[in-house]
Amino acid sequence: MLKAKPRYASADRFVPPPKLPPPTPVVDLGEAEMRAAQDLLFFGYRDFTDVADKVLEELELGRAHHRALHFIGRNPGITVSGLLAILRIKKQSLARVLNALIDEGYVGQAAGFEDRRLRLLTLTEKGHALEETVFAAQRDKIAKAYQAVGPQAVQGFRMVMRAMMDHGARAYMDGTGSPEDT
Amino acid sequence: MLKAKPRYASADRFVPPPKLPPPTPVVDLGEAEMRAAQDLLFFGYRDFTDVADKVLEELELGRAHHRALHFIGRNPGITVSGLLAILRIKKQSLARVLNALIDEGYVGQAAGFEDRRLRLLTLTEKGHALEETVFAAQRDKIAKAYQAVGPQAVQGFRMVMRAMMDHGARAYMDGTGSPEDT
DNA sequence: TGGATAGGTCAGTATTATTGACTTAATTTG
DNA sequence: CAAATTAAGTCAATAATACTGACCTATCCA
Incomplete structure (x- = not known):
């Protein structure tokens, strides 16, 4: 029986497409090293974030919440702008995550002293405890x-x-730059 | 004018929340090292994927498309199941991405020889060229x-x-395991 | 006082992913 | 050979994350 829209080559045996590209031609050793680096970063990052995700899903929180939690914990008193620069998302996207964390009592905020437009973000005791729990998994x-x-x-x-x-x-990690520079 | 639902502490000057947690207390040097590792992975991965995203967005393709393209390129003849195991997504999610790549002529497929249920995925010439282009940015x-x-x-x-x-x-990267094991 | 800045919010949309159910084709197994 | 299993495709609904665009308030600064 013929399919209406066969997406695959219907052959009696494995017949490669007419012009099968060579299987990842390795021009030089450096090229292979670079491709391996892609894999290393993908799998390493995948499995590193995975242990955190497992802890978070029980609490109905996503990876986005953890990222905010993490960087507020790392930078007590960070501003909304600073957080936006690090996460590289729009403030409308951060709002969802941040409001959830504030509503659940994980994050507190206070107006800045010199500039009262600023919202200085901090972890509450509860937020600190949560961050510690998630961190424990990644730390291990x-x-x-x-x-x-x-x-x-x-x-x-x-x-x-x-x-x-x-x-x-880099400057941020050296302590010579602000979150806004990231 | 009072806000209906002020989320922040309305203070004349910066007053930290009652029980301000200590700014990321570093118990030992190892702990600091682990926290730094979190940052390293976040920023490193962020900026590594960013160069690929910039190339892709001109072609109306997302990061998900690139991931599929990359691993098909790395594993010519990989099955749908293998790809699903590597990417750790559901087949319904892969379908969107894979069908787009097939429709646009980046990916070709053929029935397996021994087991004709299998769809062996390969990059077409066009797909190979695209992958090379994106890779060039990350390689640099x-x-x-x-x-x-x-x-x-x-x-x-x-x-x-x-x-x-x-x-x-790890086994997959050593060549001693199949994509399904990842 | 007026412009710039920090932040919040509403509305709509896109991407990537999910769960659940169902189907077809092919292989394997009793 | 019939039944169970497997590989893959698909339809439908939903969730998480992110986007653009627009508009608002409060505050700061020149």
Whole structure:
């Protein structure tokens, strides 16, 4: 029986498409290394965030909530603008996440002293406890990885990840730049 | 004028919430290192994927399309099930992305030889060209980073990212496991 | 006082993903 | 061979995350 719209080649045996591209032609060793890096980053990031997601889903919170929680915890008193710059999302998108965290009592805010337009964001005790819980899962994963590879490899990891970042993010991590620069 | 529902503490000056948690108390150096790792992964991954996104948005394609394109390119003849295992999404989600790539002529498929239920996915010439273009942007970023930090650091980066992965993903990258194991 | 800035919000839309149910074709198994 | 299983496709509804565009208030600054 013929399908109305066969998307696949209906052959009696495996017949590659007319002009089958060579299976990822490796021009030089450097090229292969770069492609491997793509995989490393994908799987490493996937499995690193996965352990956090598992903890969060029980609390009806998503990855976006965790990101906000994390960076508020890392930067007590951060402004909304600062958070927007780090997360690189629009304020309408942050609003959903941030209002949920505030409504649930994870995040508190206070008007700035010098500039009272600013909303200085902080974690509440409850928020701090939640962040600690989620962090514990990721900390265990990192700790295992770090112990498995040794301090020299960890140093290399830090250097590469750092080099991958934009200039502003590097400055932020060095403590020589503000969240707004990221 | 009073707001109906003031979400923030209306104070004359900066008054932290009653029980302000200490600004990310660092218990030991290891703890700080783990927290730094969270930041490294976030910013590194953010800026790595960002260069690809910029190329893709001109072609009306999203990050999901690129992920499928990448792993089909890396694994010519991969099955739908294999792709699903790597991406860790449902087949209904993959369908949208994959059908778009097939309709646009980036991906071709053929029935398997031994098992004709299988749809063996490959990149067409056009798909291969697109993947190359997107890869070029990421390759440049990685190449710059690798050159800046030296081969020893690169080796450390690889070891840490590898250790962060789940067992199945490690086996896949070693070539000793199939996509289904990831 | 008027413009710029920080922030909030409403409305609509897009992307990526989900759950659940159902179908077809092909393989495997009793 | 019939029944169960597997690979894949599809329809429908929903959720999470993000977007554009517009408009508003409060505050700061020149």
